[in-house]
Amino acid sequence: MKRDINKLTNQEYDLLIVGGGVYGAACAWDASIRGLSVALLERDDFGWAASSNSAKIAHSGSRYLQHADFKRMRESIRERSLIADVAPHLIDQKQPFMFPIYGHGIKGRETMTMYFAIYDLLSIDYRRKKDPARAVPNSYVISKEEVLKIMPGLNPEGLTGGVIWYEGQMHNTERLTLSRVLSASERGADVANYTEVVGFIKSGNAIVGVEAKDRVSGEIITVRAKTILNTTGAWIVKTLNLSGENSKDHNVHASKAFSFITRPLSQEHAIVISHRPIYDDEYAIINKKSNLSFAIPWRGHSLIGSLHLPCDDDPNKVTISEAEIKAYIDLINEGYPAAQLRREDILHILWGIIPADKKGSAAPLKHYEILDHLQEDGWEGVISVVGVKYTTARDVAQKAIDLVLKKLKLKSVKCSTHQIPVWGGDIEYLDEFTNQAILKESERFNSEVIRHLVRTYGSNYAKVLSYLDENPAWAEVIPNSNIIQVEVIYAIREEMAEKLVDVVLRRTDLGTLGYPGDHSVRVCGELMAKELNWNNSRLELELQEVIDSYIIRPTPEVVYQ
Template identity: 30%
Template sequence: MTPAFPLVRKVSGLREREFDLLVVGGGIYGAWAAYDAAQRGLSVALIEQNDWGSATSQSSSKLIHGGLRYLENFEFGLVRHALIERRVLARIAPHLVHPMNFILPLWKGSRVSAFKLGAGLTIYDWLSIGWQPVQRHKHFKRDRLMRRYPFLASDGLEAGFRYGDCQEDDARLVIPVVAAAQQHGAVCANRVAATRLFDEDGRRGAEVTDRETGERFAIRARTQIATVGPWIRELAGANAPRVKLVKGTHLVMPGIPNCHSAFLLTAPQDGRVFFVIPWYHRTLVGTTESEIGHPDEAVPNDEEQRYLLSAAQAWLPGASWRPENVISRFSGARTLQAQEAGTLSKVSREFEISEPRPGLFVPIGGKYTTSRHDASRVVDRVCRKLGQKLDCKTDELRLPGAPAGDDFAGWQADAVTRLRQAGVDTDAARQLSLRHGTAVERALDLIAAEPALATRLDADSPFIGVEAVMARLDEMARDFDDVTRRRIPLQILARSDGAWRERTEDILARL
């Protein structure tokens, strides 16, 4: 079996044979599809025109969750499915998917009553029957909420609930899934753009361009999966299925002191649900939702910033957030089914598979949480097309970096101790163990050779120099943006004028 790491960009391997499957698009759906198919024994090529997870997959709310708000639309099957996947991902990747408490405060006149909310949370817990990585929901009285979260708006606050879901680093999670695909034999290369899919004269595949050398060549494959999200129109042309393109925007705000819980709130302007989520000592506020005509329109704007800030200020006045406190903002675009509905929130999030021509499969809809299982359904279709009966086992196999055994807390405590002994501060050591898992051994070796790599790149962010080295040497990061946006999300977490840029550039220059 090929080692999972280092990731090897073997472009020459794309030309050597006809593959059973070509996956175009290296976001989370493409990564899972390539891994699943390779694990089943198919010959697989996975290509991405930019970097792994560089589009929609780096712009989510960073959650693995059941979708509590979908219960309001009676989408019980979707919620149950997502809760099962939350359990699977927490088991196969405990270093990447970890529990987080969510708080649902209730103010006088709230759109949903305490009784209805309590009933919904009971259903949410019931739908997650079986082992789960989170606690069951709990009711809190007003005084207890105010003691724990004094920054909440006290006027009209009546009570609240706590429930559990999970958090992850979306772009980070894509990397070990790509590595798992490589480990099982897939040929993986970023910076390779598909310019045309062809099915002619008995030949199938894609014409591609190596964006680093300019070389053009063809990849031959008996089947293809186009996991390109909102770019499907450009790739498939007239064959593209009809979809809605939906933009979501998040703000990155300063962290709320001593707050480790997330909040599920409704915007007073229009009643839309939004999250306030702690992430790497910052706070994510989002998301908006609006239909767009082209993926290039997925850019944050001032109106969205005003909307999110106003909503957050209404319910969390003690956070004292103002426009000048915005650290960064980001947007992503995803596809939903082309349904006609009164509002976007009413459009189904159910996943579907389109086959616009024989042997070409296009996923539509879905969500980050269910991407593993959704991808397995697409690969099932591929196997049927190829006349093979092969079973998916990605729900059983641990992702690269996941420590063996069931005592993750014990493993992590030992890893943090060893990293501290090597000169890494406690918080950065903990985050390194969560982001890299068993690859802390590689980090320790590199730090032993160059102790300065144990220091932070940015004083306010828990990332150290060795992560930039590992990104470049082991994780197929090709440039500064790959390193500082997706392998280490400093571009959205750190102030743009910080010294981290120069420090990171110095490390990469030495490589």
Template identity: 35%
Template sequence: MTRDLRRLADTKFDLIVVGAGFYGVTVAWDAAQRGLAVAIIDQDDFGAATSFNNLKTLHGGLRSLQSLNFKQMRLFIRERRALARILPHLVRPLPFVVGTTRNPKRSSLLMRVAFAINDAVARDRNEGLADPGSHLPGSEIISREEALRLNPVISPDGVTGGAVWYDYQMISTDRVTLSFLLSAVDAGATAANYVKANRFIREANRVVGVRAEDSLTGNTFDIRGSVVVNCAGPWAASMLTDLPQAAQGAPPPRLSRAMNLVTRKVVNSHACGGVAGGRYLFMVPWREVSMLGTSHDAYDGSPDQLKVSRWDLEAFLKDAREAFPHAGLTTSDVRLIHRGLLPMVSGDGHDVRLLKESQVVDHARHGLPGLVSVFGVRYTTARHTAEQAVDAVFRSLGHAKPPPCRTAETPLLGGSMNHVDNFLKAVLLRDVAGIGTDTLRRIASTYGTGYDQVLQNARDVPALARPLGRSCEVLGAEILYAAQREMALKLGDAVIRRTEAGAAGHPGTDALERAAAIMARAHAWDEWRIRNEVAEVEAFYRLPRD
């Protein structure tokens, strides 16, 4: 994947996607697979904003059961299954457990009925999944003793039993996002990070492209296309402000700030639910850490000014201690703060009602053809929303009937395998000099069927077969692969999003410095640039002090 700004400027595309978060990359993949000439840009790195902020889970719409919205439940169930089908190495089952109480809303009887309905609605949850390791078991109601054993971080007071159900966990959401993007590029799309769309270009009352700016140099240029899809996430609304009021359509949703924390390892096999202020928080096991989420607050500021204060962090930890008193969480346990902005229906302070379903706005219906805006909400249903958006693109291109979408069945790059365990067993039969079985398993699980391209770097330069640092198992070969093949232009791109080195917290100064040295050789950085890149990553991990 090569950053070719000349190609962006010189090509007339069928579709330009503004924003390469999860919604943007799913749109690009769908459109490229259906044969369109696609360009996709992002003002930052791919998936670096709201898409980076999540609990790594894919849900089956259990919350939709509360409002008896079975249509929405079925959508979540289908989309959860689709992601398990097309990315089997990055999506694995994860059990959840919550305690039951004498509160009628959380009683064993209500849970038993609710999960019986859930299992019935999701009866085909494993249909078409060839890998038994991807199958989700049914739910169960368990005893008080078992509930407290599986969920040891909640208070035992008032607990009468427990409920266990299964969803999926993404081993790496960043690799999931990147897999969609790499698949789109493999299908012919042109992608570039650090390219900002400053405004839409309009001619004859139609959007025909974007005025773009290279964020690294400040150079501006035009990108021309028949249709533009505005997938700019929290910036999507501000992209519309220069348009005539009528063309903007209905007022875009307001924003809420979502926050998740990466902490020391607290829970093990199960994602544990606890109640604070009448709502559930979850502690999710992930790698050798735990993730805590999710906190929501109304947000009225600019997306560019999003930050988390010390007070915000302490308030969230206070809720966490209420939900999980036996976890003993303090500020010193926090390794990384995730934050992002999501569309909401209404909100004031902590009382937030999120938008329940993503919105696709075809501005042709408001007098401005050539522009489609997407306001996305859920990671799980992004593929379906992308399908709707690309259908709208084809209509804008004059197709009465869009060609069929195949993204629910087509494996993404790295995901062409029927049985993950058999794939890993075959990989581990190989003897790769200098690389142990645990590292080999991790690389194969991360890169799927493309793992050998990473190992080639280690074979070419044996020194790259070494881990980056004393407490960081990522190899130098992975950093070089990110720089050469995955458009990692900055140190943070490679350390935080392309590899596992810093995704769960600071990888260690030794690892950071070695990764910077590898990036420097790949991109011809001087010492000043190296110091600045390291400083930028250090600032990313720094917890708020005020």
């Protein structure tokens, strides 16, 4: 995947996608497979915003039963299963969750047993897999004593047991987004990060292209297309307003959500913590008197989330404050006093801006929206996608590209993203593939390095290692990680990494648990500086940008560890 800005100006595309998050990536992948000529522009880096700040869960929609929303639940179950089919290296389908049950009423043992029996029934056709490692077990009820072993210190009064069910856990959501971009590029899509759309080109009532600024060179280019798909997430309305006419808000409003990465609160199980409600769920059949947070085991830590709060509709004005961080810590400690979370336990904060159900609300939008702006605003050639969940992006992209084909008056071509592996996903039996890779590379690397390479690059890990023929010294492991130096080189040459922060946070998982320390970041920075001919001033700016990307800034003790 090579960045070629000039190539973007040489043709009229069938489809220009503005926004390179998970929805833009999924749409580019789908459209390119169906034979459309595709361009994808992203103002920053691919998957840099809300797409990288998920709970790392391929969510099956178990909570949708409270709304009797069986359709949405089935969609989520199906999409979780399909991610495991097309990107097996990036997801584990067997992450157990445990929900404590109190009493015998509407949320009691009998009701929850029936609740999850329905859940199992609705997911039965997606739980079985050819590869046993990808099969999803049934849910089951456990005793009060077993619950207290998993959550010691939980209030035992009225506790009647718990229920265990399973969700898919993604090892690296940033890589899944990138893998879809890489897949689209392999199919002929022209993609570019750090390319900001600054204006629309109009012909009558039609939008026929965009003016875009290459944020690397500063050059302004023109990209023409028959259809423009706006997948800019929280920036959707701002993007529409580039037409020069203020668009109506289309009821697209913002809510912010954030999660903590902290010391582990549990070992094997993700635990459910009930706490005071932050927002009312007016669509729930059951009147809830609490909200739920999840403490999910992830890479030896707990990922706790998510807290939803109202925010300004202008994403450039949204931040996470210290008061909000403290308030969430207090909520977790009230719901599960045994957690005893302290501010210094918070290693990293993941946050993003998601669609809200109405202006000024903390409650997230329940359903995605695909807006045809010929109907909405009288503009021909523009469609917007308002996405809600990471897990179901592929399904929403399928529906969006169906509409694109219809508007282009092209012959309908069936979507096949549910069965074609993404870049690196061509693996039939994951455990067998991993063990063979470990055996093959045992003389060069320890098993943990190879597991990391397979989990990151899947069936294409050997392409990364092939660069060692040029310089065997790149086989050295970056301090405090399982990442090897050649991954930095590969990210620059083959994955369009333009900045140090791209490598630290999105091409590798070096910085996704929190700031990894000066030494590790500088090793990456010096590799990039040599490869891209950065001078010392540029290198120092890049190092500082990595630090500035964290809400929790490194203390001297962390920086120099």
